[in-house]
Amino acid sequence: MASHHHHQQLQYSVFPGYNPPNTGYINQEGSSYDFGELEQAIALQGYNKAHGDENKLPLYTTVPRPAATLDMFPSWPMRVHQTPRASNSSTDSGSAVHVAIANTPEMHSHIEPESPISGNGYSRKTSSEQHQQMLRQQLQHLHIPEQLEMESEGGSPVTTGGSSHSQQTPKPFSEKRKGIGSTSEKPVDTKTQRRLAQNREAARKSRLRKKAYVQQLESSRIKLAQLEQDLQRARSQGLLVGGSGVSVGGSLSSGAAIFDMEYVRWLDNDQRHMSELRKGLQSHLSDNDLRVIVDNFVAHYDEIFRLKAVAAKSDVFHLITGMWTTPAERCFLWMGGFRPSELIKMLIIQLDPLTEQQVVGLYSLQQSSQQAEEALSQGLDQLHQSMVETIALGSVNDGVHHMAVALGKLTNLEGFVRQADNLRQQTLHQLHRILTVRQAAKCFLVISEYYGRLRALSTLWASRPREALIGDEDLCQTTTDLQMVQPPSQIHFSNFG
Amino acid sequence: MHYQTESWGSYLPPPTTVNDPFRRIERLAAENAVVIFSLSSCCMCHVIKRLFCGMGVNPTVYELDQQPLGKEMEKALMRLMATTSPVPVVFVGGKLVGAMDRVMASHINGTLVPLLKEAGALWL
Secondary structure, three states: OEOOOOOHHHHHHHOOOOOOOOOOOOOOOOOOOHHHHHHHHHHHHHHHHHOOHHHHOOOOOOOOOOOOOOOOHHHOOEEEOOOOOOOOOOOHHHHOOOOOOOOOHHHHHHHHHHOOOHHHOOOOOOHHHHHHHHHHHHHHHHHOOOOEEEOOOOOOOOOOOHHHHHHHOHHHHHHHHHHHHHHHHOOOOHHHHHHHHHHHHHHHHHHHHHHHHHHHHHHHHHHHHHHHHHHHHHHHOOOOOOOOOOOOOOOOOHHHHHHHHHHHHHHHHHHHHHHHHHHHHHOOOOHHHHHHHHHHHHHHHHHHHHHHHHHHHHOHHHHHOOOOOOHHHHHOOEOOEOOHHHHHHHHHHHOOOOOHHHHHHHHHHHHHHHHHHHHHHHHHHHHHHHHHHHHHOOOOOOHHHHHHHHHHHHOHHHHHHHHHHHHHHHHHHHHHHHOOHHHHHHHHHHHHHHHHHHHHHHHHHHOOOHHHHOOHHHHHHHHHHHHHHHHHHHHHHHHOO | OOOOOHHHHHHOOOOOOOOOHHHHHHHHHHHOOEEEEEOOOOHHHHHHHHHHHHHOOOOEEEEHHHOOOHHHHHHHHHHHHOOOOOOOEEEEOOEEEEOHHHHHHHHHOOOHHHHHHHOOOOOO
8 A cells, every 4th residue: 555645635635434543653754745746646446445354454554456457556666664773684685576657767866865765776777667567576475474565656765664564575576576476376367468568557557647747747846836925025125015917927037036026016006096097087176186196196206216226236137028918918918018109199199189399299299209118129139139240259268258248238138127117207298298298197007907908818818619719700709809808998088088 | 608618628737637437538539529428349339339320410429348448447336327328428529428228318308409409519
């Protein structure tokens, strides 16, 4: 049976009826054996099916295989339980069958420190070899008065409970003998051979499945640890107000994590400002009152540029690659944010009616921001070219120097993001200057709404039905879904004309 | 009274070489409509050059790493601008416009083009 690991809770939950042994075993390896749980679960499943009355065993020391035809069991590693760690020689053959289900170096290295048996440097055999050897061991061990434990591949060898095992020896072995004996005493005929081969096949498949699942669990575990770390860091800095609405993918630098938290808060403020603007426009406030709201809104945007400037010092890549934004925004990102000229193009259409002077002002604003964007883009291209040369031309001897030069060039990225943000900020201020108070209110509302919708687009896209990938008709359906989102807000704007 | 760029020249001593970096900056800035002090390795200098060229302006660029007294001029600019990065610095019509931030801001708020026109660097 599966050796007793410490994941008793899981055992209970999975097999309520199952009575795990008491803590006669001291589980040395208290750390996680996620795969161990799975193995136990699978093993217990079969075990329970096969031996209902075996549950009463106080210790899991038995090898319950009644018939070799039980599918998965032959694949389970047989572990010779060693009372003294030194007595490897006697248990040599048995423990050699210690099958690491992963049979991969990384899994093994993960496992080996924990396991004294595997730490003895047993060679890693292929699964089929091990399996064959296991069967052989099974036959051999009929005569060896030792405990054979079913054990998970990475599982802890419960060595300290060894002495208590010996008492159990006769019983489990008789069962084992019973179990294996049927095949060992008859001559191995073709039918049995075929069955055994099928079992091997099934065993191998289940091993592969298990391997994949275990690897998935491991990576999730690591990701979870990182997430908790980031959360802890942010919380300790008093930034996390409670509940994280930020999607944290992979590990963030602390500067990036801080900025992301601040950005979430800024988005909440954005919502607040937007609703204030909307209310102000709808309730026909006086121009002076509206001006206060609009000024607050401009200050709100100044805030995000200030935050970005701080973040650019610590993690410029986070900003410039747009990891702080949603995918749809990221797709259309320019130098770490929005492209001012595009914003103005959108606004010129939406801000009708405008005086002629205002139209001229807006078009010249569009032109000058386009020129500035062009200059910045060209500057960034040149930096890119320069970096390519530096990195490519680094010879073996000169490599360190070239890397240092490249690092120096990378520091210029911060300047680009800062200048791009400066451009954005100046553009918004200029809009504020050109437009009347009411127009400015509408303008800022349009801007915030636009980006809100772009963010919503990302969410919709992420949750779209996957069948949309198969047929065109589904594609149309998703677009109409999106169209449904748009009209209400447009009606909104016509009220403010 | 309309301020001519040429009038600067009449107040300066007629030197063959000016050893004072500040004076040198002033003199060089006065000699052309648009003067940019730059470093060949600076990225933002490249951006600003592109900006002016994109507008159709032909600026006079002084690469301080290739100038006599270049190092001293860099230090002088740093003190003048009160920043750690001496370049780029733009003078239009002999008058200081500023570093990158200010140039961008003045371009966006529409004050740069009139200034350029006034200095004769830009025609409609």
